[in-house]
Amino acid sequence: MIAAAPAKTGLSVIVPVLNEAESLPELERQIRETCVRLSRTYEIIFIDDGSTDGTFEVLKGLCAANPLIRVVRFRKNFGQTAALAAGFDRARGEIILTLDADLQNDPSDFPSLLAKLDEGYDIVSGWRQKRKDRFITRRLPSILANWLISRITGVKLHDYGCTLKAFRRDVIKNIRLYGELHRFIPALASKMGVAVSEVKVNHRPRRHGKSKYTISRTVRVVLDLLTVKFLLSYSTRPLQIFGLFGIVSLLAGTVISAWLAYERLILRVAIGGRPLLLLAVLLIVIGIQFITLGLLAEIMVRAYHEAAHQPTYFVREVLGDEPQDPPGDARA
Numbered sequence: 001m002i003a004a005a006p007a008k009t010g011l012s013v014i015v016p017v018l019n020e021a022e023s024l025p026e027l028e029r030q031i032r033e034t035c036v037r038l039s040r041t042y043e044i045i046f047i048d049d050g051s052t053d054g055t056f057e058v059l060k061g062l063c064a065a066n067p068l069i070r071v072v073r074f075r076k077n078f079g080q081t082a083a084l085a086a087g088f089d090r091a092r093g094e095i096i097l098t099l100d101a102d103l104q105n106d107p108s109d110f111p112s113l114l115a116k117l118d119e120g121y122d123i124v125s126g127w128r129q130k131r132k133d134r135f136i137t138r139r140l141p142s143i144l145a146n147w148l149i150s151r152i153t154g155v156k157l158h159d160y161g162c163t164l165k166a167f168r169r170d171v172i173k174n175i176r177l178y179g180e181l182h183r184f185i186p187a188l189a190s191k192m193g194v195a196v197s198e199v200k201v202n203h204r205p206r207r208h209g210k211s212k213y214t215i216s217r218t219v220r221v222v223l224d225l226l227t228v229k230f231l232l233s234y235s236t237r238p239l240q241i242f243g244l245f246g247i248v249s250l251l252a253g254t255v256i257s258a259w260l261a262y263e264r265l266i267l268r269v270a271i272g273g274r275p276l277l278l279l280a281v282l283l284i285v286i287g288i289q290f291i292t293l294g295l296l297a298e299i300m301v302r303a304y305h306e307a308a309h310q311p312t313y314f315v316r317e318v319l320g321d322e323p324q325d326p327p328g329d330a331r332a
Contacts, residue, residue, distance in 0.1 A: 010040040010041040010042060010093055010094060010095065011035060011038070011040050011041070011042040011043070011093045011094075011095050011096075011097060011110075012042070012043050012045060012087075012091035012092060012093030012095070012096045012097070012169075013031055013035070013042060013043070013044045013045065013096075013097045013098075013099070013107075014045045014047065014084060014087030014088070014091060014096060014097070014098045015027070015031075015044065015045070015046050015047065015087075015098075015099060015100070015101050016047045016049055016080050016083035016084060016087070016098075016100070016101065016163075017046050017047060017048050017049060017051060017055055017059070017083075017101040018048075018049045018050065018051055018055075018077065018080075018101075019051045019052060019053040019055060020051070020055060020101040020102055020208070021051070021053050021054045021055045021057075021058045022207075022208035023101055023102055023103045023207065023208045024046075024055065024058045024059065024062065024101065025058065025062070026103060027101060027103055027107075028044065028062050028066070028069070030106075030107040030108070031044055031107045032044070032066065032068075033107075034107040034108055034110050034111075035110070037111075038110065038111060038114070041093075042068060042093065043068050043069075043070065043091075043092060043093060044066075044068060044069045044070070045069075045070050045071075045072065045087045045090055045091065046059050046062075046063075046069065046070070046071045046072070046101075047072045047074070047083035047084070047086050047087050048071060048072065048073040048074060049074050049077050049078060049079065049080070049082070049083045050074050050075070050076045050077030050078065056071075056073055059071045059073075070090065072086050072087070072090065074086075079180060080163075080180070080182055081177050081178065081179060081180050081181055081182040082177075082178075084098060084177060084182045085176075085177040085178075085182075088172050088173065088175075088177075091169065091172075093169060094168070094169050095114065095117065095166060095167070095168065095169065096166070096167045096168075096169055096172055097110060097113065097164075097165070097166050097167075098163055098164065098165050098167075099163055099164045100163045100164070102206055102207075102208070103204060103206070103207055103208070104132065104203055104204050104205070104206055105126070105162075105163060105164040105201070105203070105204075106164075106201065106202040106203075106204060108202070109126065109164060109199075109201040109202055110166075112199045112201070113126070113164070113165070113166035113199060113201075114166060116166070116197050116199050117166055117168065119197075120195060121195045121196065121197045122167070122168045122171045122189070122194035122195050122196065123165065123166070123167050123168070123171060123185070123186050123189055123194060123195075123196045123197075124165065124166045124196075124197050124198065124199060125157055125159065125160070125162060125164075125165045125186055125196070125197075125198040125199075126159065126162040126163075126164035126165060126198065126199065126200075126201035127157070127158045127159045127162065127198045127199065127200050127201060128159050128162050128201060128203035129158075129200050129203075130203060131203050132203055132204060132205035132206070142159070142161050145160065145161070145221050145222075146158060146159060146160050146161070148222070148225065149183075149184070149187065149221075149225060149228075152225060152228075152229050153184070153187035153190065153225075153228060153229065153232060154187075154190070154232075155186050155187045155190045155196055157186060157196070157198050158198060159198070160183045160184070160186070160187075161183055162201070164201055165185070165186075167185075171189055171192065171194050172185070172189075174189075174192060175188055175189055179224060179227070180220055180221075180224055181224055181227070181228065183221070183224075184224065184225070184228045187228055187232065188228060188231065188232070190232065191231075191232055191235075235301065236301060237298075237301075238294055238297035238298055238301055239291075239294035239295060239297065239298045240294075241294070242290050242291065242293045242294030242297060243290065243291055243294040245287075245290045246286075246287045246288070246289070246290030246291035246292075246293075246294065247287065247291070248287070249283045249284075249286045249287035249290060250283070250284055250287025250288065250291070251287075252283050252287075253279075253280045253281070253282070253283030253284035253285075253286075253287060254280075254284065256276060256279060256280035256283065257280040257281075257284065260274070260276060260277055260280060
C-alpha cells in the first residue's frame with residue numbers, strides 16, 4: 001500500500017479528463033512511477049470534466065487503490081479551463097504540473113520541467129517539437145496561433161497549446177481563469193513579472209479515443225487573445241484605450257465639421273445633403289461615446305479591485321521588517 005500524502009506535498013499533478021477511460025490506468029502508472037523516481041512527495045488530481053464513457057468508474061478504482069489520488073467530478077462538461085482552475089484551487093504542492101489525459105504528453109518529461117524551474121523560472125511550458133498530429137488541421141493552425149499570441153502578448157513561446165507545464169504554486173494561485181484562457185496562462189502571468197521558459201518535450205501518438213480538438217477552436221483562440229491583450233495592457237487603465245479611440249474620432253469629426261462650416265459660411269456652398277456632414281456627426285457622437293465608455297470602465301475597474309481585493313502589484317520578496325499582511329499585497 002502506498003503511504004498517504006502529507007498535508008503539504010511537493011508536487012501536485014493535475015490531469016483534466018474527458019472520455020479517456022482507456023488511457024487512465026496506463027497514465028496513472030506512468031505518473032506514479034515518474035514521481036517515485038523523483039523522490040518527492042506528490043499528489044495526483046484528476047478532474048472529470050463531465051465524461052460519459054465510464055471514465056469516472058475507472059477513476060474511482062484508481063482512487064481506491066492509491067490514496068495519493070484525488071478525483072473531482074464536474075456535473076457537466078465545463079471545459080479544460082474550468083478543469084484546470086478546479087485543480088489549481090485544490091492543489092497542495094509547491095510545484096504544480098499539468099498534462100493531458102490522452103497519453104500524448106509524456107510524464108517522463110517531468111524531470112526536465114522541474115530542472116528548468118530550479119534554474120529560477122516560475123513557469124515552464126512544454127514544446128512539442130515533433131508533434132504526432134495532422135499538419136493541416138492541428139499543426140498549421142497551432143503554428144499560426146503561437147506566432148500571433150507571442151507577437152501580441154510579448155511572451156514568446158513556441159507551443160502555447162501544450163498542456164504539459166510546470167508552475168510554482170505562489171504564481172498560479174494569483175491567476176483567475178475563465179472562458180478558455182488556460183492556454184494563455186504564461187501570458188497572463190507575465191503581468192506579475194514572472195520568469196517564463198520552455199523545454200522540448202516528447203509527444204506521442206494518440207492510442208485511444210479521439211481528439212477533442214476542432215478547427216473552430218482556432219477562432220476562439222483569436223477572440224480570447226483580444227481579451228488577454230486587454231487584460232495585460234489596459235485592465236487597470238481602460239480609459240487609455242477607449243479614450244484614445246474617442247479622441248481620434250472626436251478630432252476627426254471636429255476637423256470635418258470645421259471644414260464644412262467654412263464651406264457653408266465663407267464659400268456659400270450647400271452642405272445639407274452631403275454624406276460628409278453625416279460622417280462628421282457620426283464621428284463626433286462615436287468619440288463622445290468612447291470617452292464616456294472609458295470613464296465608466298475606469299469606475300468599474302476601481303470597484304472591482306476594491307471589492308474583490310485584487311492587487312494592482314505583485315511582490316516577489318521583501319528584505320527587512322515589514323508589517324504583517326500589508327494592504328493590497330500579493331506575493332508572487
